[in-house]
Amino acid sequence: MKIKALGSQGIQASAIGLGCMGMSEFYGEQNETESIRTIVRAHDLGVSFFDTADMYGPYTNEILVGKAIRSFRKEITIATKFGIVRDPSNPKARGVNGRPEYVKSSCEGSLKRLNVEAIDLYYLHRKDPDTPIEETVGAMSQLVKEGKVRGIGLSEVNVETLRKAHATFPLTALQTEYSLWSRDPEDGILEACKELGIAFVAYSPLGRGFLTGQIKKFEDLSTGDFRKTSPRFQGENFDKNLALVNEVSSIAKEKGCTPSQLALAWVMAQEDFIFPIPGTKRIKYLEENVQTADISLSARELVQIEKVFPKNAVSGSRYSEAGMKSLNQ
Ligand SMILES: NC(=O)c1ccc[n+]([C@@H]2O[C@H](COP(=O)([O-])OP(=O)(O)OC[C@H]3O[C@@H](n4cnc5c(N)ncnc54)[C@H](OP(=O)(O)O)[C@@H]3O)[C@@H](O)[C@H]2O)c1
Secondary structure (H helix, E strand, O other): OOEEEEOOOOEEEEOOOEEOHHHOOOOOOOOHHHHHHHHHHHHHOOOOEEEOOOOOOOOHHHHHHHHHHHHHHHHOEEEEEEOEEEEOOEEEEEEEOOOHHHHHHHHHHHHHHHOOOOEEEEEEOOOOOOOOHHHHHHHHHHHHHOOOEEEEEEEOOOHHHHHHHHHHOOOOEEEEEOEOOEOHHHOOHHHHHHHHOOEEEEEOOOHHHHHHOOOOOHHHOOOOOHHHHOHHHOHHHHHHHHHHHHHHHHHHHHHOOOHHHHHHHHHHHHOOOEEEOOEOOOHHHHHHHHHHHHOOOOHHHHHHHHHHOOOOOOOOOOOOHHHHHOOOO
16 A cells, blocks of 8 residues: 655655544444454555544544554554534534634543544544634644644635635645545645645545445435435435446446445546545455555546546535535635
8 A cells, every 4th residue: 555645744644544433423333343353454454544533423433443553553644633513412413613722622632532642633623613714723733833733634624714724834634525426626625735735635435335336225324324314315316326326337347346446546546645535344345445556547437437427417415404504614
């Protein structure tokens, strides 16, 4: 697995990372033993970039990841996030907090749960509309000065916020959804990252599992699965999107790879500063995804994919109405 510079601040990461969110919440059943084995196997396969957040679980995902990486912590890049506030008595409710005192206390919490001396990459999960980005990033930069964090990043912000933040303190990475069916970053964000030397971390590169071709009907998702709240997985949208995935799956078959590998290879083919972090809690899927490091797409194949799955072909927004409001701030 290729190891590359992640942004311009001296941090490195494997070309493909591992998203750990689903090991604790959102995507059906959990199995801690298999999840820990998956993280260890990822390390064996050369994956050195692991992604979590304080709000996954909430809190339990950081503990799980901290436990799994203990014996090889020094060899990897660990990224976590803060800023989305959960209410244990109302699991569906979400707040956002980017105030300086919250930045500081959140970091202390993550350090303890991960059981590490420093966080390699610390992201603001969503911009707080009531706190100027300069204040949040100012507090995050203080953590770098104190040695508690090595690099900082943002998630799902617009170009203006990205530039303001980067002028306050150099950002290592921006993490935003990007895949065949989530192409918004092509409208200026990728270009800005390239210009500023900021790595782009593509989350949900498999379209939350939809682009793998394994989710055939809405009922395949278990009760409480977060994806049931996403308009893309609902009603007519589901069927229209499945038709697109079926087209892409035929191209994968022709190429001799799986639809998941094709979806990941497509993300990786866009720009060298893009790091996909596919999520899985299963060794089988992890191994399949990691093999994508050896698959490249020709210009002809990229055109073929674009033809069957053009930029704005997807039906439905990626989050519920409330979730959409916290994006692109
Ligand atoms: N910044 C943000 O706001 C944000 C938002 C969402 C996610 N993230 C981060 O990004 C990471 C990745 O995104 P994601 O997990 O949402 O979506 P994803 O990587 O697009 O898809 C994950 C889903 O695909 C399934 N899957 C993975 N590999 C597969 C394969 N080879 N064949 C069939 N199915 C496969 C997984 O199944 P299993 O669950 O059964 O393994 C899981 O349900 C997360 O883990 C999280 O760390 C960040």
